[in-house]
Structures are given as structure tokens and as C-alpha cells.
Amino acid sequence: MADVVREIERKYEATDRTRLPDLDVRGVRSVVAPGAVALDATYYDTSDHRLAADGVTLRRRTGGSDSGWHLKLPVEPGVREEIRAPLTDGPDLPVELTSLIRSRVRGEPLVPVVRLRQEREPLHLLGADGELLAEVSVDHVAAERFGPGGGTAAWTEVEAELGEGQDPALLDRIEKRLRGAGLRRASAVSKLERALTETEPSRLAKEVVAARDGKGRDAAPGKAGKGGKPATAGDAVLRYVTEQIRTLVALDPAVRRDLPDSVHRMRVATRRLRSCFRSYGKVLDRDVTRPVGEELKWLAAELGVDRDREVLYGRLAERAAELPEDLRVGPVEARLATSSHISRDGSRQRLLAVLDGPRYLALLEALAAVRTHPPLLPGAGKKPRAVLRKAVHRDFERLATYVGEALAAPSGDVRDVAAHEARKAAKRTRYAAEVARPVFGERAKRYAKRMTELQELLGEHQDSVVARAALRDLALQAHAAGEPSFSYGVMHAHETARATACEHGLPALWRSITSKDEGHL
Structure with a gap:
């Protein structure tokens, strides 16, 4: 049975020299560094990126506390539902997830498109009872594009993800601290979007961004007046x-x-x-x-x-x-x-x-x-x-x-x-x-x-x-x-x-x- 998690997160541009500021904002009782973790994820899509064009991601990830298959469906800007299934031994994708993207991929096969490996340095922001309010991490990402003409890319970003069931206003307070330290919101809403753009800055990758911005690949008979x-x-x-x-x-x-x-x-x-x-x-x-x-x-x-x-x-x-x-x-x-x-x-x-x-x-x-x-x-x-x-x-x-x-x-x-x-x-x-x-x-x-x-x-x-x-x-x-x-x-x-x-x-x-x-x- 697949698990469902509501994901509310924000991403910020960073460099290898980026250090997080103090994050003891209002409501946070303690900040804990649980230690770095290595994550390795392979993303699947159709050859013409039908999932990415709709802001949907399907990945198989190992490392961390949530190893498994993850399907992310957009809910609203900055909010996605992550549906999780256990890791499979073979190459077969879990049916409980692939059925949920059938309307988007239709008859096209799903193939590996990008591999993302990252070293994550997280901080856990805890409440009075020790509950996880949010996780703020510095992510060092290495992307590899599969297929002909695929390239590689590397970057560093900061990700702030709200704990399950917590008040989104906490992300505003965290962002104020991050901006005060010189960080700015990332232009890409996901690591996959950035990887597609930077490993192959082609028309197709640009269309993925256009689709995310509400333009998409739809034909139009005329310009707006x-x-x-x-x-x-x-x-x-x-x-x-x-x-x-x-x-x-x-x-x-x-x-x-x-x-x-x-x-x-x-x-x-x-x-x-x-x-x-x-x-x-x-x-x-x-x-x-x-x-x-x-x-x-x-x-x-x-x-x-x-x-x-x-x-x-x-x-x-x-x-x-x-x-x-x-x-x-x-x-x-x-x-x-x-x-x-x-x-x-x-x-x-x-x-x-x-x-x-x-x-x-x-x-x-x-x-x-x-x-x-x-x-x-x-x-x-x-x-x-x-x-x-x-x-x-x-x-x-x-x-x-x-x-x-x-x-x-x-x-x-x-x-x-x-x-x-x-x-x-x-x-x-x-x-x-x-x-x-x-x-x-x-x-x-x-x-x-x-x-x-x-x-x-x-x-x-x-x-x-x-x-x-x-x-x-x-x-x-x-x-x-x-x-x-x-x-x-x-x-x-x-x-x-x-x-x-x-x-x-x-x-x-x-x-x-x-x-x-x-x-x-």
C-alpha cells in the first residue's frame, strides 16, 4: 500500500561556500544536525517529457530515511503530494504508482531520463515536544542525463521543507533568515527541472519550464490582445x-x-x-x-x-x-x-x-x-x-x-x-x-x-x-x-x-x- 505525504518546500540558490544562518526562529525550540546523507535517485519519464511538462516526477531513490519509489503530483505552487511505494528488486515500476500517471503518459513507455546524486547536509528544526517542524538542508547535487547527447551538471542549493502537518507560516520566517544571509529563491521549482535544463538546454527542456509557467505545448491561433x-x-x-x-x-x-x-x-x-x-x-x-x-x-x-x-x-x-x-x-x-x-x-x-x-x-x-x-x-x-x-x-x-x-x-x-x-x-x-x-x-x-x-x-x-x-x-x-x-x-x-x-x-x-x-x- 502506497503512503502519501504532503510536501511543502522552497528552494534557494547557493554555492559550495554557503553556510546556513542561525534558524532559531519563532516556534523553534532546538536545531539539530543529524549528519550528512548520500541520496541517489533515478527519474523516469517518457522520451518527450510528458511528466515533467505537467510538473510531475517519478523517481527511484536510495539513501536517507525514505528510500523507495516516489511519485510527486502538483497540488498548488510550492505544494506537492508525494506518494511512496517500497523499493522493487527488478526494473519493473510499481503498478500502484504508474496507474496514477497513465492519463499523462498514455501509451508511451517510461524510461530513465536523469540520475541525481547528492550529498545532503540537513538541519532539523524541532518543536517543544521534539516534533520535526521543518528540515533545512544544503544539497550538493550532481546530475547525469541519460540517452544520446545527455550531459552532466552540478550545483548547490538550499532546500527548506515543512514538517508534516506544520504551519506554512514557518517557511516565511525561515525564508526571512535565509534572505538575510544573502540567499534568493531558485528559478527552478525542482531539482529535476534544473537538471533537464542544464544537462540539455534544448527546446524540449525549455518547453518543460514553459509548461510549468502555464504556457505548455498547446497550439494557439492568435496572440492575446x-x-x-x-x-x-x-x-x-x-x-x-x-x-x-x-x-x-x-x-x-x-x-x-x-x-x-x-x-x-x-x-x-x-x-x-x-x-x-x-x-x-x-x-x-x-x-x-x-x-x-x-x-x-x-x-x-x-x-x-x-x-x-x-x-x-x-x-x-x-x-x-x-x-x-x-x-x-x-x-x-x-x-x-x-x-x-x-x-x-x-x-x-x-x-x-x-x-x-x-x-x-x-x-x-x-x-x-x-x-x-x-x-x-x-x-x-x-x-x-x-x-x-x-x-x-x-x-x-x-x-x-x-x-x-x-x-x-x-x-x-x-x-x-x-x-x-x-x-x-x-x-x-x-x-x-x-x-x-x-x-x-x-x-x-x-x-x-x-x-x-x-x-x-x-x-x-x-x-x-x-x-x-x-x-x-x-x-x-x-x-x-x-x-x-x-x-x-x-x-x-x-x-x-x-x-x-x-x-x-x-x-x-x-x-x-x-x-x-x-x-x-
């Missing part, structure tokens, strides 16, 4: 597409690790991408994006098996908890928990199989191709305002049709279906407005907010429809098992009342949107 706004319609759309693809890829390991809300966020990214492809068919060639969109629809559905279960059983548990004691008849909570657990086990295994399957891998390759070789149409080169406004307006008109059908339909299945279609149309219009936000600013933000209000109201209605169907099934199961089914009927009535309230609220909300001409940017 005044104030950083997109200069063309294609630029605006590709910014959004690139952001969603990066989000989807980055969330893959979180979904595999079953981190909170990861499935939902990944599903949203797939929906945003597909919606963008459909809304901006005058910018990106639909002959290319349509099949990709169909695969995104498939992935969203697979992700939804797990996510929809979470939402449904969370909602039903809330309804059960709301029941007065005299209306809670029979083992309602136990049956809900059992049904949720059975569904959870099945959906979880299915989702992991999807992420390890060839169809998902092919989708990732297709998305990578959209990033690097976007299928731009002539409309992509036009000024953004007119193109984006027209696309959003077209989606709004489609939404208006569905809302009209929902308002005109009689209560029951017909209205339920129409309201659900209106909800999906509201979401698509909202996403189209998100694409336009860098161009239209606050107006697009307000527009998307109104679409979110409509989407949430219609979403509450749809959740009630699904909950009522599930309650009916649970009641039948309880009856077949000889249990009372009364409480499920009471919960069903409550859900019916909630749906009715949503239906009554829809006309007023829609009037407020249309009366303010919110359908136009």
Missing part, C-alpha cells in the same frame, strides 16, 4: 478547451485514489469540453470534435454511475433523517446503507476498469491531438466578440424552446422530461458563457450566474424525479423482505412536494431572466 484578452475567437475557445483537458487529465489520479469530489469534478470537465465542442462548431471543426464529443459523453456516463449514486443516496439519507420518529417505521437507514454499499462496490470497480481500458486511453490520445493540432475553421481567426455572442445567443434560443415546453406541459412525466431537457440546455448555455468570460468580463460572469440559478432549480426538480423512482424501488424491496414500507411513501410525498415547488418557481425565475434581456451578451 490588450489586457491579456483573447485576440481571436479561436484563441478564446482553445483557452477553455485546454483548461478543461488539463483538468480532466490532472483529476485522473485523484479519481483512482477515490479523493472527495474528484469524480464529480472530472465529470464536469468532460461535460464542459463536449458542450464547448457543440456550441462553438463555427470555430472548431465538428467533423473532428463530434467523435471526440461522443467519447466524452461515454466517459461522463461511466463517471456518473458513481457520482449519481453518491448524490442519490446522500439525498435519501437526508430525507430519512428528516422524518419524525413516529414516521420512521422499519429499518430505513439500514436498508439505505446496504443499497448504497452494494451500488458503491459495483460502480467503483467498473470505473477503475474504464480508466484502465483501451477506450479511455484512445480518448486521451484524441484530446491530446486537439490540444496540439486544433481543428480550426475560418471563424477561429475572426474577432471574438461577434462569434462568441452569436454562439451564446444560439444556445439561449435553444434553452428558451425547452423552457417553453416545460411550462406548457401538464404535470407528470411529460413535464419531467421537458424540465430535464431544459436543465441540460441551461448547462450548455452556461458553459458557452464561460468560454466568453475572458472577452466579456463581468457581463459574461453575471450571465453564467443566471444560467446556474436556472440549472440548479431544474436540477433540484430532476433529482426529485430520480429520488421518487428510487424510493418506489426501495419500498418494493422492503415489502418483499417483510419490512414496513410506510416511511418510503412519506419520503416519496416529500419529494413530490419539492418537485411541485420547483415547478411553481420556474415561471417567475424565467420571467426575471428574459425581462432583463439576460439571453444576450
